[in-house]
Each structure stands twice: as C-alpha cells, then as structure tokens.
Amino acid sequence: MREAILAALKTIEDPAGGGDIVATGVVRALTVSAEGAVRFVLDVPAGRAEAYKPVKSAAEAKIAGVEGAGPVSVVMTAATPPPPDLKPQKPEPKGPERIPGIAHIIAVASGKGGVGKSTVASNLACALAQRGRRVGLLDADVYGPSQPRMLGVSGRPASPDGKTILPLRNHGVTMMSLGLMTNDDQAVVWRGPMLMGALQQMLSQVQWGALDVLLVDLPPGTGDVQMTLAQKAHVDGAVIVSTPQDVALLDARKGIDMFKQLNVPILGMIENMSTHICTNCGHEEHVFGHGGVASEAAKLGVPLLAEIPLDLQIRLASDGGAPIVVSDPDSARAAAFGTVADALVEAGVA
DSSP: OHHHHHHHHTTSBOTTSSSBTTTTTOEEEEEEOTTOOEEEEEEOOTTOHHHHHHHHHHHHHHHHTSTTOOOEEEEEEOOOOOOOOOOOOOOOOOOOBOOTTBOOEEEEEOSSTTSSHHHHHHHHHHHHHHTTOOEEEEEOOTTSOOHHHHTTOOSOOBOTTSSOBBOEEETTEEEEEGGGTSOTTOOOOOOHHHHHHHHHHHHHTBOOOSBSEEEEEOOSSSSHHHHHHHHHBOOOEEEEEEOSSHHHHHHHHHHHHHHHHTTOOEEEEEEESOOEEOTTTOOEEOTTOSSHHHHHHHHHTOOEEEEEOOOHHHHHHHHTTSOHHHHSTTSHHHHHHHHHHHHHHHTTOO
C-alpha cells in the first residue's frame, strides 16, 4: 500500500521545480495504518503556502484513487519553530561514512578567501538542478555564511521534533546554512570542537531527503571544518576555486595537498575572475593575470573545469538572491557554470 501511495504522489510536480514532490522532499513523515488510513506532511517553503494548496488537493485526490486507501490526513506546514541548539558534540571515532539518501558529496574549496568560491558553489548547485539533478547545498563556511543571501533564502529552519532540522529550498536547491541560525550582523565566535559538532549535526540531523549530490561550500584554508568533513563523510571529490594570481595559487596548492592527505580526489580546478571585458569599449583585461590555474591544473594532472570572467552581472545576481544561471541562464556568463555541471555529471559524481 505504501509503495502505491508513493507512486501516486510521484505524479505530482513540485511547483518550486526540481522534480516531483516525493523526490524534492516536500512529502515527509508518510504513514499508512493497517486500516489504510494515510497521513503525511507537506513541508512547503516559507511564504509559499498559497502556491502549494493545489498540490495538497491534488495529493488527496490521487490517494483517494489508490485501491484500499482509507481516510487521508495531509498537514501542510511552512512554520518555522525555533531550531535546535547547535551545541558542540563529542565526535565519535568513526571513519568516513556515506550519508543516508545522499548519493554523492562534492566539496567546493579554496585556499584563500575572496576568490569567489561561494559564488561558484551557488551557481553550480543551480546549474545541476537545472539539469534534473536533486541537489543539496550545505553552507559550511561557518565564519562567513553567504549562501542564504545568494540563494534568496530567509527565515529559520523548522524542527518539528527538536532533533531533526528541515532545510530550506529555492531555485530547485535544498539548502542549509549556519547563517540561517544567526542574525545577519552576529559573529560566530566558536572554537574548533564547536565547529566540528555543528558540521556533524548539519550533515546527519538535517532531513536532506534523497539527493543525487550534496555540494559543501567550505571555508577557505585547511582547518577543522575541512578535516571533519573528510573524516566523517564519504566525499567523492573536491573542486578547487582560485584566481590566477600567484598569491591565490600558493594557498590553493596547500588546499590541494590537504585533500590528498585526507584521501579526497581532486575533481578539477576553476579559474575565477579569469578576465574582465570592459562594458564600454570591449577591451579585455586580465586583472589578476591569466592562465595560472590552467598551468597548475596541468602540473597536477587534473581538469581545468572552467575559466569564469570577472563580471559585474555575476556579482549583482548573487547579491540579489538569484545566481546568474537562474537570472540569465542563456548568457555566456552562465554557460561557464553549466560547463562545470556537465563535467561533474559526466564524471558520475553528480
């Protein structure tokens, strides 16, 4: 009976995109009693309750047509009760494990800050979602969480039982960030053990649902968060973001060496802010130099996944909460991120 109910619900598309309401995780806590009574929760994005009312009606009608189904009780929630405290937890001595329901995990990393790593992560997540992948984005850049702003997500995640955290969703991407738990101007003043505990909770206690890939936007450098991710979760590979300048590449090399020590494959490198074309005269200028990342990738024997320009529209789109692959999907700017998404799909890690 349960499988028949799920099959019926899978025929209903999620208005937010990304697939049917089962695949996108809108349907939660489905139970079918021995008498055939059906109960489940429709967990809809905050502020979208009106848009999902037809989905609720459609779900009730579909289930009514399932043979043997009894009374149907559907609860639609977009409430945001206070989330559980992200208190430090003593890490358990376990090796890397796969997260249930998540097929692949990809780290998006950089050696130093300011190279556009988070912009790449948000655009890459949306580009993968546009290609029909079920995508999650974990903003693990705990000291500078920017994904809520870049994906246009606000409000606090719900926690119906005080233990499980329900992530938020926009542009077809399921997202969780420590920035959703704090005020915009509130600093996160935590030591290493607290960061490790928070990361483990966001990996294991967030109800991610079924995902083809979870992108993890890491903080810059080679610290506790990177080590905890690689030691606790099975990471399929890392994408390294750098600008072409020598100072950035020095730190990028250290990040690559860290992943090698942690036995995480390097999937490729991205040269961000590769070139700038003047909007007035069309002159092309390499503000941070050019070709440094390509040369480094060749030395390491890893792919150069893309050269992304230094472009005002990419910055404006991210600040506006709709990454360039969403706000201007047919542009040459968006095509660079699409190329990376296609490469990861072809490599079988997304």
